[in-house]
Amino acid sequence: MTAKWLDETEERAWRAYRRMFTLLESTLAGELAEHTGLSMADYTVLSNLVEVEGRRWRLTALAEHIRWSQSRLSHQITRMEERGLVVRERAEGDARGAWVVLTKAGLRAIAEATPTHLSGVRRHMIDLLTRDQLRELGDIGEIVVEHLTEDRPGPGSTMA
């Protein structure tokens, strides 16, 4: 079926790329969950919170930054709030708005999780490739990303 649509080189690239992502994602997610009890979604939110001053984001701004839908982020924050990783604070000056704020526990969690995650990224991908390959992968990614963001809608995605 596929043979009629993609030639050998194309299909090899497509399959390899896809399989790489699948395996990498599940491996990293598994390691993260095992070592820290965090999901990738948790990690994404926490790592973005810890990077900014005040360790807080307005919901919409964060959603846009990590390219999630507002709804998705809202649900995620609700769950994280229940686990004490973040809290919501009503925004002064705009009674509609809210801040997501990192808690002590959230800070501890992300501090612990970061080495785990990034060493996984290294071990399972970065360190396997040459500098040229890394540059090439960067190029490829940017080409595709640029094409897909030419005017398209933002959210509706699945990760960062």
Place this chain on the structure above:
Amino acid sequence: MTAKWLDETEERAWRAYRRMFTLLESTLAGELAEHTGLSMADYTVLSNLVEVEGRRWRLTALAEHIRWSQSRLSHQITRMEERGLVVRERAEGDARGAWVVLTKAGLRAIAEATPTHLSGVRRHMIDLLTRDQLRELGDIGEIVVEHLTEDRPGPGSTMA
């Protein structure tokens, strides 16, 4: 935060790769859903059914082939059965087993969906890259995949 762990080239590769996948996946899933009403999961199952003679798979074999857990596949098949895309048939000779069989409706659905999906793959990725880049992507993918499958467990993934 990240800066301490990955240098510029590495981080660029990592981010671009990740963003590429996210955007590509959501774009393809969106187009597929819009044009055909199928999800990526549906597509994966259907496209594997249509390729084999008899248009049928034993559940475990299919699950292994597409690297899903049995449970995941079972749930998915249940939902697809409700929509008339596939049916289950008890296996002769092994009273535990069952076949998933493509229905007429399922065949129609996949026949319609395949051009949509593969043209999307082409437009949003394959045709944007040079032959060299495709080969390089294939190489990269295979390196990472090989590393991750050295002995690791099978399922626990998220797609095909």
Place this chain on the structure above:
DNA sequence: AGCCGTTACATGACACATCAACTTCGTTTG
């Protein structure tokens, strides 16, 4: 002041995925 469109966020229903049982049947093996 009153209306109106927009913004910020929440929520409920449903699709999807995972894990941990659990059933049922097949296959060894003592």
Place this chain on the structure above:
DNA sequence: CAAACGAAGTTGATGTGTCATGTAACGGCT
């Protein structure tokens, strides 16, 4: 042959994502 083990699938609880919709508040305009 019976007990034990393993294989094939199912099921239910739970977590996570999406879409459509809801609610409140803001801001401009008349």
